[in-house]
Amino acid sequence: MDISDIEMLETIVTYGSINKASEVLHVTQPTLSKRVARLETKLGTPLFFRSNSGLTPTDHTQFIINRSKLIKTELRNIERHIALLNTLEEGDLKLGIGPIIEQLYFPHVLQELTKSPTSKLNIYIRTEAGDDLVNLLREGVIDLAIGPFDECKANDEYVVLPITSQPLMIATRNYHPLTEKSQNQSEITPEEVFNFPLIAPHSTKYLSQLFPILKEIGPSRIIFDNYSVIKSFLKTSDHICIGPGAVFHNEVQDESLTLLPLPTSITWKAACITRPESADLPIIKAVVEIFRNHPLPCT
Numbered sequence: 001m002d003i004s005d006i007e008m009l010e011t012i013v014t015y016g017s018i019n020k021a022s023e024v025l026h027v028t029q030p031t032l033s034k035r036v037a038r039l040e041t042k043l044g045t046p047l048f049f050r051s052n053s054g055l056t057p058t059d060h061t062q063f064i065i066n067r068s069k070l071i072k073t074e075l076r077n078i079e080r081h082i083a084l085l086n087t088l089e090e091g092d093l094k095l096g097i098g099p100i101i102e103q104l105y106f107p108h109v110l111q112e113l114t115k116s117p118t119s120k121l122n123i124y125i126r127t128e129a130g131d132d133l134v135n136l137l138r139e140g141v142i143d144l145a146i147g148p149f150d151e152c153k154a155n156d157e158y159v160v161l162p163i164t165s166q167p168l169m170i171a172t173r174n175y176h177p178l179t180e181k182s183q184n185q186s187e188i189t190p191e192e193v194f195n196f197p198l199i200a201p202h203s204t205k206y207l208s209q210l211f212p213i214l215k216e217i218g219p220s221r222i223i224f225d226n227y228s229v230i231k232s233f234l235k236t237s238d239h240i241c242i243g244p245g246a247v248f249h250n251e252v253q254d255e256s257l258t259l260l261p262l263p264t265s266i267t268w269k270a271a272c273i274t275r276p277e278s279a280d281l282p283i284i285k286a287v288v289e290i291f292r293n294h295p296l297p298c299t
Contacts, residue, residue: 003075005039006068008032009047009061016054076140093283094124096133098147099201099225101270103247105146105294112290121283127225129202134158137273144284146291150269159279161272163291166244168268170260171251173235179258190263199239201225231257244268249297 012021012032022032040047048055057065093113097106113123126142133145137158149160170193172178178196181188199222222239224230230241231248235256241248242262251257272288 001039001042001064003071005035006064006071008035008039009057010065010068012036012048012055013057013061013065016056018055073138073140091120091283092122092124093287094126094142094144095287096126096128096136096142096145096147098130098133098270099127099227100148100243100247100268101146102127103227104244104296105291108294109287109290113287129225134273137275143278144272144274144287146272147270148268149271149273157275158273159276161274161279161288163270163272163288164296165267165269166246166296168242168262168266169245169248170262171231171234171241171243171248171257172260173237174255174258176238176240176258178240178260182260188260188263193240193263197221197237197239198242199224199230199233199237200241200243201227201230244296246296246298 008021008025011024012018015021015024018032018036019029022029025032027035036047043060045060046058047061048057110123113121124142126136128136130147130149133142133147136142137145146163150162170178178188178193181192202223202225222233227243227247231251233239234241235251245259248257248259252259272284272291274284278284
């Protein structure tokens with residue numbers, strides 16, 4: 001079998017008849033019928049149930065189509081790898097980033113990647129939650145994922161390239177009840193923290209693992225990936241946000257937000273992850289170095 005056989009089966013299943021599939025594939029109906037018959041002989045099994053209403057795939061055909069998704073993903077990975085091989089200034093580079101990475105590193109990364117006047121590099125960027133980034137990398141949709149990853153993600157499927165770490169902090173408006181308690185040098189408990197409504201990017205699952213109390217108490221939560229809006233919202237509400245301290249550096253400097261320590265010290269780790277065959281590509285190495293060399297503000 002080859003890819004054209006799989007595409008043929010997918011088209012016939014989609015349209016339910018040889019006639020319609022032949023039009024889509026731009027071949028004659030007799031030619032397509034012969035191709036199906038040859039493939040059935042080669043595989044030693046019928047591929048379709050034939051009736052007056054059209055063609056219905058057998059279990060064998062459905063199995064081939066389902067497994068072909070893995071084959072196509074691997075082909076895309078190969079094509080992306082070849083396209084990126086030995087180039088720094090031309091071609092397509094597809095990045096997937098988490099919302100915290102977007103806030104901390106952009107537009108600096110873009111400026112570094114595009115500063116060469118001879119660059120013909122097309123850069124595609126998607127902002128997604130961490131689990132979604134891993135799926136996009138697995139499917140070959142992106143070349144590099146940058147987000148809240150650590151060494152636990154490392155396996156035969158991925159290479160993890162750490163870039164930074166930051167303590168997680170609680171961000172609130174000034175004169176928030178939590179800040180007043182902190183100023184009185186009173187210890188803040190997890191129950192007190194999470195009795196206030198939370199607004200944060202897609203990190204609730206992660207926080208729930210660290211603070212089981214989140215599963216049991218707490219008013220409404222807003223899950224939103226735009227930190228600019230989150231920080232603006234915090235200034236006029238009793239909501240709290242939890243994130244790396246550097247995210248709120250400018251607001252702390254202009255005294256529009258306050259940072260408080262979490263009841264339990266937790267470190268947020270960020271890393272680039274890519275497939276093993278891509279880890280040594282010049283463009284991937286260059287991007288990782290840009291992230292590693294960009295200093296984050298201290299809070």
